[in-house]
Amino acid sequence: MTGWDGIARAGWSDHAAVLARLEAGADPERYGAGRPLHQAAAYGSPQVVAELAARVADVDAIEHGTTALWAAVMAGRADNARALAAAGADPWLPQLGGWSPGRLALAGPDPDLFPRPAAGTAGTELTPAERETARSGRELVAALGEFHHEGTGLACVAGIDADEAVRRLGGEPLDAQYLEDFLEDPYAYEMEEGLLIAGATTVPGGCVVTQPWGCTPATPGALARLTAGTFGYGLYANPKSGNQGSIARDGTVEAGDLHPGGGPNPADTSEQVLAGYLFHHRAVAAACAFAELRPTDDRAVAGPADRWVKLPDIDYWEH
Structure with missing residues (x-):
């Protein structure tokens, strides 16, 4: 027992409650298979972070390859990151892929989060390519905005437009009244029926095939047809198990079980x-970026699509 049983994410923001646990013997170094400081860095308050940082042997202790400061930067918790740096955490300690928390912060919304080392110090600047990737990535996130996508299946495909996507899938036009009724409440229809209706929208760089109520665009059969001579990323936001991704290139699904x-x-x-x-x-x-798509809003995902079509009734899990 480590003294942290039953603590929820919100509990890492309650300084009085965390302090009471510590005074009662909770281990500042262990939380299940991880470390309390990492939990507080991602989900807690600066006061709790400072409290735990003062009690651990090493404020830069590693959990799954990264420090608590990395966890704070990943979570977008600038306040916790500053508290850790004040406690002695090293922003420039290389971790995953050679990146440090400080270099990650340079690519994010708060590039001045940490004081910079002397100019020219190795590993403390972004390359021109990384700066461009960061800039375009932030623009993409801002363009898509916040919207509900749980239960949505997507195929993000490079280099083809919506009409070509429909042609490759063998989609057929839908009766206008039927489509209007279906889109008003897709869950009122049989699941098998809805899984054969999808939308396709042209965006800068290619197209997005969407099904806000099902997984069909992300299946191996759909991706194989869509990516002949090109590449793409399939995403199903599974309400039960989370986001599931796959990569297809030239008609072949080459990677699956991605997150x-x-x-x-x-x-x-x-x-x-x-x-x-x-x-x-x-x-x-992430799916759009992999396929080098740059949608200017969420319409290609959430609808209304450029074209809604009925797909052939085939086994999309075979290709």
């Missing part, structure tokens, strides 16, 4: 770490 929006992983490349930071909790933006 867009979930943040960087220890084995990620430098480019993947940056993308994981820019699109943390932004799965739709």
Whole structure:
């Protein structure tokens, strides 16, 4: 037992409650398989962060490859990041993919979060390519904005427009009145019926095939047809298990079981770490960015689409 049983995320903001646990013997170094300071850095208050930072042996202790300061930057908690830096955490300690919390912050909304080392110090600046990636990523996130996408299936495809996407899928026009009625309440219809209705919208860089009520655009069969001679990213925002992603290239699904929006992983490349930071909790933006799409709003995902069509009744899990 570590003394943290039953604490919820919101509990890491309650300084009095956390202090009471610590005084009663809660371990400042252990929280389940992780560390309390990492939890507080991501979800808590600066007061709790400072309290825990003063009690641990190493404020830069590692959990799953990263420090608590990294967790604060990933969570967008500038207040907690400053508290950790004040407690001695090193903003420029390299971690995943060679990135440090300080370099990540340079790519985010608060590039002056930490004092800069002397000019020219290795690993403390962004390259021109990284600056452009960060700029375009922030623009994409802002353009998409906040919208509900749980339950949505998407195929983000480079280099083709909505008409070509419909042609590749074999989509057929829908009766106008039927479509109006269906879109008013798609969940009033049988699931099998809804899974054969999808929208396609042309966006800068390519197109998005969307199904706000199902997974069909993200299935292997749909992605294989859509990506002949090009590439794309399939996303299903599964209400039960979270965001599920896959990569298809030239008609072949080459990677699956991905978790867009979930943040960087220890084995990620430098480019993947940056993308994981820019699109943390932004799965739709991650899918669009991979396919080099630049939608100017959320219409391609949430509708109304350029074209709504009925898809052939085939097994989309085969390709």
